Amino acid sequence: MTDTIDKDTLAAARESARSRYDEYVAAGLKLDITRGKPCSAQLDLSDGMTDVLPAGDHTADPEGDARNYGGAPQGLKALREMFAPLVDVPADQLVVRDNSSLSLMHFCVASSFFHPLPGGEKPWAGEKVTFLAPSPGYDRHFAVCDELGVDLKTVAMTADGPDMDEVEVLVAADSSIKGIWCVPKYSNPTGVTYSDEVVRRLAAMTTAAPDFRIYWDNAYAIHHLTGEHDELASIVDACAEAGHPDRVFVFASTSKVTFAGGGVSFFGGSPANVTWFLARDGMRSIGPDKINQLRHVRFFGDTAGVQAHMDKHREIIAPKFEAVGKALAGDLGALGVAEWNEPNGGYFVSLDVVPGTAKRVVQLAKEAGVALTPAGATFPGGDDPGDRNIRIAPTFPTTDELERALGVLTTCVILAAAEKLLD
């Protein structure tokens, strides 16, 4: 982008940006666009769920009394059948657990150190283990690896998904590479949905590690922002067709469907992977919160009910994403100092500023009262080699707060670009 920057235009823009910045600082703002949290209006959509079970309504079909232990090792059948088409995993290969799909991912990585995975010869304990991290990506994925002593190797994200030329060479050559993190639909933060070709190549590629796993975090499977829904090929089918049925662990949750923290999570995969997961999980817990699962069954009714609910989310948050696009285009479009995506779904806008200025932008914004996700957070180790990526999370603030925060942000992008390119 910097090729196209006209220095005189940027210098002029800096003048007006300086005066705006001073006004922002003087105004004593306190705005936060750091994390992908639902706003209150989104949470209100699920308020009917808190009392959807009247006293005495506790019987799941066919499991029976959802209040007691046992009876549903994979989670309620009705809930698995409701979400199976949405997460593209057959209901009998799907497991429902409590809030936090992230904790399921942590559990799967941790358990791999104690028990061999299907296809593996031994547990990972004592071995060097590496996961590929398509970046920019999700910081909490990277944190799970840091927590468990797993090395991360950055690979590039393209407009179609991870750079498969790079991925294929790495996994073929190095048996310590045991996994890859993927947010395959409306990716965090770049909004990319993996192309059919990327899905096929992930499923088909030759891996040196016999127990390699794709951690397929389909967090935004149904989180559309427009009427034009991205289509994602079935990774479970692709892996089975490629002769690698056990290659993928699928994860999803309703954290951004019902209540963040009060939702349910899903694990899916081949029959062998489901057996492995249930065997590991069965040693730590007698079972999940089936009452909360029944709440979800009653609240949605069926798959169409979930989709109708997501349409209401979209009505609330799509205008916020439009506000982001409008502000970025209006304030920065003519200057060539930034690039960004306009996602069809998900929770983020990924903003690339002039290389070497992302940290400075975040610092300037902070000093003007606007909290942004730390620059670099979308890369392993918090280290963005280009120092240019900033993740914008528009859902939580009101549109008014968001517009003010974006005004600060674009002002800081201009100031930092000018410092870098003109001084």
Add this chain to the structure above:
Amino acid sequence: MTDTIDKDTLAAARESARSRYDEYVAAGLKLDITRGKPCSAQLDLSDGMTDVLPAGDHTADPEGDARNYGGAPQGLKALREMFAPLVDVPADQLVVRDNSSLSLMHFCVASSFFHPLPGGEKPWAGEKVTFLAPSPGYDRHFAVCDELGVDLKTVAMTADGPDMDEVEVLVAADSSIKGIWCVPKYSNPTGVTYSDEVVRRLAAMTTAAPDFRIYWDNAYAIHHLTGEHDELASIVDACAEAGHPDRVFVFASTSKVTFAGGGVSFFGGSPANVTWFLARDGMRSIGPDKINQLRHVRFFGDTAGVQAHMDKHREIIAPKFEAVGKALAGDLGALGVAEWNEPNGGYFVSLDVVPGTAKRVVQLAKEAGVALTPAGATFPGGDDPGDRNIRIAPTFPTTDELERALGVLTTCVILAAAEKLLD
């Protein structure tokens, strides 16, 4: 006990037992007294909890909106304050999490392999790790160790708790001994509440491992069966007073208070342990289900509300424990072929039969349609060296079913004793 058995009396008892047994087999019974599950009437006590939050009631004080992420890393303050006196841990040293305290124990053991504990120099990965298993004990504790590659060393249970003479010698001599499993109140299965002296010695003993932990599973802290409540000394205080504040991890849950699987769990310990736990837990989850925590706050109101609720449980299950005592005494008391406890709380009666006959009793009962916990399950590896302990779980069946099952059980105890001693 076998010293006191009169063989003529036993032989006569066998005759009538044989004819009863044939009748049981012919009746085609199907009874189950295997696991400590609440019965429907107990679960009904909490039915008011499913709709205790009307739509719009989602604000916790002081945390704010319980529907969203964040704001309560330790769990809701009101819930911590409500349960702090019940689990004997200060509210600010208590953490509330989702259903399944067992999964917290698993998480703590597993995390110890990746991160040093307070007091420890390095993680446990690559080391031989051993936990002491006072036995008879809880089979799922032992299963957590099996799952995570931790060796178990059996120590004897006495009427006051673990045999501390044995424990002190072992932990002082062997730095691979990193923990001990304790169910300190109304112990599973022997019903023992640890004496003040045992609590003091556990806290004060010299351990070769600097990161030794007592896994204090206070599962039955408030699960009284009589008006005479056992008193348990504070392990947190005892450890602090002994100069070992970080020695204990406390666990508890409401699985047998509200809904099995739909309750909340607690982790407690020293400030350093709480910091360690939150640091580890924060890498796998953005936070617990605060909505379910708020449900518990609203449903109980205060600590006295919890206690009043437990009185209602007691009214339902105490008669079942009385039925067990009556059947065992009536059928076996005069024969000297068994010993058992009459607990003041908890979920189990521990029955010791003639050594070498427990497996046979369970097999005979199975053939007559009564499922018992597998003989040996209360010992590490499922191996009861005396083959004599059988755990009876009276809560789930109706009193009628329970009485029929006990009739079968005592009949089988007599038959197995006679086989062993007379044939």
